[in-house]
Amino acid sequence: MEALAISLVNAVPLLAGVPLWTVTLLLMVAVAAVILVFALTFEGVGSLVLRKVAGDIQARIGPNRVGPNGMLQFLADGVKLVLKEDIIPANADRLLFKLAPYFVFVGSFAAFVVVPFGVGLIAADLNIGIYYVMAVTSLVVIGVLLAGWASNNKWALLGGMRAAAQIVSYEIPVGMALIPAVLIAGSLSLQDIVRSQGGLLGIFGWNLFHNPFTFFSFFLYFTAAQAETNQTPFDLPEAESELVSGYNVEYSGIRFGLFFLAEFGDMFIVAALATACFLGGWNVPFFHVGTLPWIWGNLLSLGVFLTKAFAMVLIMMWVRWTLPRLRVDQLMRMSWKYLVPLTFVNLLGVSLWLLVFRGKGIPGMIASLFG
Amino acid sequence: MGLKAYLNDIVEAVVTTAKGMRITARYGVDPKEEVTLQYPEERWEIPKGYRGFLHNDIKTCTACNMCVKVCPIDCISLESVRGADKKMVLCSYDINIGRCMYCGLCVEVCPVNSLLHTSGYEMASVALGELILHFIAAEDAPEIKARVARQVAEAAVKAAAQAAAKAAEVPSSGTAEAAKVAEAAKAEAAKAPVVEPKAAMEEAPQAPVSEPTVAKEGEKKE
Amino acid sequence: MSGPADFIFYAAAAMTVGAAILVAILPNILYAAVALLFSFAGVAGLYVLLSADFLAATQILVYVGGILVLLLFAVFLSNRISDGKTTNPTHFRLPAAAICLVLFGVLSYAAVSTPYAVKKGVYLPTTADIGELLMTRYLLPFEVASVLLLAALIGAALLSRPDRAASVKGEMEEGKR
Numbered sequence: 102m103e104a105l106a107i108s109l110v111n112a113v114p115l116l117a118g119v120p121l122w123t124v125t126l127l128l129m130v131a132v133a134a135v136i137l138v139f140a141l142t143f144e145g146v147g148s149l150v151l152r153k154v155a156g157d158i159q160a161r162i163g164p165n166r167v168g169p170n171g172m173l174q175f176l177a178d179g180v181k182l183v184l185k186e187d188i189i190p191a192n193a194d195r196l197l198f199k200l201a202p203y204f205v206f207v208g209s210f211a212a213f214v215v216v217p218f219g220v221g222l223i224a225a226d227l228n229i230g231i232y233y234v235m236a237v238t239s240l241v242v243i244g245v246l247l248a249g250w251a252s253n254n255k256w257a258l259l260g261g262m263r264a265a266a267q268i269v270s271y272e273i274p275v276g277m278a279l280i281p282a283v284l285i286a287g288s289l290s291l292q293d294i295v296r297s298q299g300g301l302l303g304i305f306g307w308n309l310f311h312n313p314f315t316f317f318s319f320f321l322y323f324t325a326a327q328a329e330t331n332q333t334p335f336d337l338p339e340a341e342s343e344l345v346s347g348y349n350v351e352y353s354g355i356r357f358g359l360f361f362l363a364e365f366g367d368m369f370i371v372a373a374l375a376t377a378c379f380l381g382g383w384n385v386p387f388f389h390v391g392t393l394p395w396i397w398g399n400l401l402s403l404g405v406f407l408t409k410a411f412a413m414v415l416i417m418m419w420v421r422w423t424l425p426r427l428r429v430d431q432l433m434r435m436s437w438k439y440l441v442p443l444t445f446v447n448l449l450g451v452s453l454w455l456l457v458f459r460g461k462g463i464p465g466m467i468a469s470l471f472g
Numbered sequence: 473m474g475l476k477a478y479l480n481d482i483v484e485a486v487v488t489t490a491k492g493m494r495i496t497a498r499y500g501v502d503p504k505e506e507v508t509l510q511y512p513e514e515r516w517e518i519p520k521g522y523r524g525f526l527h528n529d530i531k532t533c534t535a536c537n538m539c540v541k542v543c544p545i546d547c548i549s550l551e552s553v554r555g556a557d558k559k560m561v562l563c564s565y566d567i568n569i570g571r572c573m574y575c576g577l578c579v580e581v582c583p584v585n586s587l588l589h590t591s592g593y594e595m596a597s598v599a600l601g602e603l604i605l606h607f608i609a610a611e612d613a614p615e616i617k618a619r620v621a622r623q624v625a626e627a628a629v630k631a632a633a634q635a636a637a638k639a640a641e642v643p644s645s646g647t648a649e650a651a652k653v654a655e656a657a658k659a660e661a662a663k664a665p666v667v668e669p670k671a672a673m674e675e676a677p678q679a680p681v682s683e684p685t686v687a688k689e690g691e692k693k694e
Numbered sequence: 695m696s697g698p699a700d701f702i703f704y705a706a707a708a709m710t711v712g713a714a715i716l717v718a719i720l721p722n723i724l725y726a727a728v729a730l731l732f733s734f735a736g737v738a739g740l741y742v743l744l745s746a747d748f749l750a751a752t753q754i755l756v757y758v759g760g761i762l763v764l765l766l767f768a769v770f771l772s773n774r775i776s777d778g779k780t781t782n783p784t785h786f787r788l789p790a791a792a793i794c795l796v797l798f799g800v801l802s803y804a805a806v807s808t809p810y811a812v813k814k815g816v817y818l819p820t821t822a823d824i825g826e827l828l829m830t831r832y833l834l835p836f837e838v839a840s841v842l843l844l845a846a847l848i849g850a851a852l853l854s855r856p857d858r859a860a861s862v863k864g865e866m867e868e869g870k871r
Contacts, residue, residue: 122698126698154500156508157499157500157501157506158496158497158499158500159499160499160506160507160508161506161507161508162506162508162510165510194724196725197724197725197728200728227747228747228819228821229747229748229751229819229821232748232751232752232755232821233747233751235751235755235759236751236752236754236755236758236759237754239754239755239758239759239760239763240754240758240759242759242763243731243758243762243763243766246763246766246767246770247724247728247766250724250766250770258770262767262770265763265766265767269759269760269763272759287822288819289819289821290819419493419496419497419500420489420493422496423489423492423493423495423496424489424492439481439482443482
């Protein structure tokens with residue numbers, strides 16, 4: 102960011118007198134605003150697509166009244182959420198009730214910072230990228246727990262407790278399933294991980310096809326991540342049929358909107374991490390994006406990344422509308438008795454593979470056979 | 473749990489998920505699977521023998537009371553008076569369609585096929601009373617009753633006069649039996665004009681009170 | 695360090711200390727927990743300023759995502775916790791003050807007299823070095839800590855598990871009835 106600020110100061114003579122840190126700060130705010138706009142747009146359109154997909158899968162039509170073919174439904178929803186009365190229950194803990202949605206939203210939105218949208222499009226290429234995502238999303242747990250408690254409602258409390266137990270449990274398999282990608286790249290930075298999957302192998306350069314263990318790792322990650330974001334087969338915290346709507350049952354208006362946005366934000370983060378760690382990120386097959394002019398390279402890589410990420414989101418929705426909800430004990434059993442051991446075995450397998458074959462994947466070995 | 477069962481569990485989870493996702497994908501992709509009917513714009517074809525709202529053709533109705541008796545939830549109420557020609561004349565016929573369960577028993581039992589199911593199924597109202605179908609307006613009932621009572625009275629007077637005329641003829645030529653008949657006719661003629669209209673007048677104010685009190689409230693609201 | 699970095703340092707330090715004071719004085723234990731969250735976040739900010747980004751993320755992940763959640767769970771599952779008066783009573787002020795003073799003296803002495811290995815300039819990335827040190831020089835403490843945690847985990851599972859023999863017996867008796 103500072104490098105960008107320096108180049109900006111050099112390019113625009115008007116900024117010469119301004120201290121560098123001011124320019125950097127303003128740039129940071131601008132970038133944050135851009136990402137926020139992207140996130141909000143994604144969340145709006147995502148909610149519409151979610152409902153449309155739900156309609157298609159359930160042999161219905163879905164929203165089709167607002168705008169052509171229901172395309173503007175999300176705007177109507179957004180306006181409704183903003184304009185709705187913000188009700189705080191009389192016996193709620195007012196301070197915590199107001200604070201909780203912000204924790205959830207910040208925890209979800211902060212993860213956008215390290216999403217590698219393109220070859221040069223990343224808000225901050227932290228060298229602890231993946232670890233940072235794991236860390237900031239843990240803020241969501243606190244928010245959800247506090248929301249459940251502050252509502253002074255037994256359903257909300259149950260939902261909050263379930264959500265926390267679930268997120269804490271599934272953080273382990275999510276992290277363990279992502280480590281193979283880190284091991285292959287030798288870095289926690291998401292940009293480095295994406296770059297490690299580039300090259301001329303095309304889609305066979307992806308970590309998904311690196312070796313059998315990474316292949317399984319991807320599916321393990323996807324399952325666990327789906328659970329960590331409280332998506333439907335694992336949406337026990339919200340379980341409409343038993344908990345009304347869980348921890349956010351007492352929330353209305355824009356505070357509910359923040360929970361809602363955070364949920365979709367999490368969805369995108371999961372898809373983006375899956376794309377970056379296993380599906381080659383923004384790499385264009387058989388092609389070095391870096392050789393193109395800056396603007397075209399970024400646009401192309403952005404397109405590739407978003408296509409992959411949105412495809413992953415669609416698959417998440419597809420799973421979401423296919424599977425029925427698990428029971429609490431089944432959920433916990435799945436995490437502790439299936440996903441955790443499997444991810445550990447996988448991690449061991451990947452490590453051994455990298456040790457034995459000196460970091461080479463199957464496609465790489467085949468390629469080297471043919472010179 | 474053995475290792476084999478453990479692995480079997482995993483395989484089963486993957487296989488069943490894949491199966492389910494194949495099914496949902498088929499639904500998702502195939503537009504023909506959509507079953508939604510966009511109701512106000514699109515309507516379904518009403519099948520033959522569809523049991524919609526009840527309709528009574530009061531012109532053919534004989535006020536036989538069969539429908540009232542057979543109705544299992546007592547949503548039909550009718551009121552009738554005996555007319556001059558000994559046939560029953562309807563003075564009110566109400567169906568509480570909000571209570572009707574469309575069992576069709578009343579239609580089956582109707583001897584003259586005046587009560588029928590129509591194809592109508594749309595009805596919305598803001599007050600419960602509006603769900604009562606009045607086939608004869610409530611305010612018409614006293615008028616009909618009065619008219620019928622008048623007709624009956626006229627007929628009775630006529631009959632009495634005829635009987636009296638007959639009785640006058642009979643004693644000259646007739647037997648003791650004929651005389652007895654004439655006595656009876658006279659007595660009847662004396663009674664009839666007094667009693668019958670009175671009964672009709674007594675019943676008249678009761679008629680609206682019995683069932684459609686709710687209806688009146690609903691009408692007031694409007 | 696230039697102006698903004700100093701400002702961020704003081705902001706983070708103020709947040710850490712202020713929130714810590716709030717943790718100590720707030721009578722409502724849930725508010726104290728939330729204040730603790732801000733204190734942890736402030737410490738993480740200080741780590742970031744020290745170029746210890748891995749440590750900062752660990753601070754958030756372990757303390758906020760783990761310990762604070764555990765704390766909240768403990769609070770939620772306790773009885774009469776919403777009764778604000780009984781949650782954070784003040785007893786034994788004098789002995790506590792004495793202990794605190796002694797502890798403060800020891801800690802500040804330790805902080806002042808320790809010869810820190812100071813490294814000038816930015817030292818990034820730290821992750822690989824931390825990993826290497828954990829696997830070589832500090833392997834024993836690392837493993838001891840993990841064994842300790844494992845023991846605690848097993849102990850917790852053992853304690854919270856219902857007595858299986860007793861429950862089976864109870865079920866059989868229920869069946870007989």
